[in-house]
Amino acid sequence: MSDSKITELFQQARKQIKERNIAEAVETYQRILSIKPAEKKAHAGIAAAYFQLKQYQDAISHFQDLARLSPADASPYINMGAIYNKMGEYKQALNELRKAVQKDKKSADAFYNMGIAHKGLNQLSMAVTAYKQAIVFDPDMVDAHFNLGNVYLEMKNHTQAHSSFTRSLEISPQFKKALNALKKLDIESTKEKENFNPFGRLVDETSLRKKDTSISTKQLSTEERQKDRVEIHQLCEEIKEVALSMVEDLKKGFTPNLLNLNRCISQGEKHYSELAEANESFLKTVKTLNDMRKLLRHRVLELRAHEELINSIGLD
Structure with missing residues (x-):
């Protein structure tokens, strides 16, 4: 014919x-x-x-x-x-999609579908990475933003979920699923705020007396109180500095290195040399974060120890 x-x-x-x-x-x-x-x-x-x-x-x-x-x-x-x-x-699905990325390493559709596969396997962190990579190559992919929001919601990260759903609506204002998800998220966040007690669990002094438990604090002189404030302020500033450094490193070090490592893994055998370099860089970032975590824990323990020392009974 x-x-x-x-x-x-x-x-x-x-x-x-x-x-x-x-x-x-x-x-x-x-x-x-x-x-x-x-x-x-x-x-x-x-x-x-x-x-x-x-x-x-x-x-x-x-x-x-x-x-x-x-x-x-x-x-x-x-x-x-x-x-x-x-x-x-x-x-x-992941096997086929990795082959796709080997053919086109900047395919937003391939990474988007990888996100679905990782989510299906309950690999939530990998799903986040895949959806983010899809968004890098197609910033206006509304479904990627929406699905990313759902993964964050499942991870109880309401702040990031809210950001992803909001971005979905910026791209497509009439996207009903995103509107409904955002309303549901706002209701859950409101309930959490209502149930949150900023003072922690209050102590019933009557019940403490029944248990023969005593509450005491050391009476400080003006000079001691001033010295105590200076020491607490210094410890808090050190804790704040370490915590901010960790947040900054998570944003600019850990997350980009993790995305790069996932990209190299997805590209398969053709990028083994690049994969080794990406893995080494990622491990260095993890070590840095772990060192900062230990330092932060040490500073917090110092603060607690200072509090216990000041409140110790019979301390002149």
Whole structure:
């Protein structure tokens, strides 16, 4: 048959898809492939049609054919990853999506689908990393922002969840799912604030007396009180400085290094040399954070010890 006949069949298939006659469109695409087995557009079309019919294995089969016909194209692997996600086969989805990233390391769609797969495997931190990487390559990908918000919500990080949902609405103001999620988040945050006691758990002095428990504090002279304030202020300033350094390092050191490490892992064998360097950089960042954590803990213990010393009974 002539090329004009194939063109006619493509037009027929598109019309059938538009009219929601998906099964008929599959038959039309099959006719095209019987004439020209290596026709890429027909493989892509029939795979999409099978997906709509929820015949996922048939869709995957044609995307595999398309991957063989277009070895440099990341799209077939992304689509297979999306289908495996739909089937709940998240590990297989990641396998295909890593192949996609090897073909196109800046594919927002590949990282977005990786986020879904990691979330499905309950690898929440990896899901956050994948969604963030998708947003790096497509800042206006509204679904990536929304899904990232849901992961943060599951991690009980309400501040970041609120930020992600808000960003979704900035991109798409009528996005109902984001509107509902933000309203739900605001209600939960309000309840938490209402239940929060800024003074901690109060002590009932009557019950303490029944337990023969005494409460005492050391009476300080004016000079001692002034010295105590200076020491407490100094310790608090040191704690604040270390804590702020940790936050800054998390933002500018840890998070970028983690994203870079995840990117290198996703790209596979072709980037092993880069992976070793990224891993070394990440480990250095972790060590720095751990050292700061130890220093922060030490300073907090010093503050507690100072409090216990001042409140000790019989201390002149």
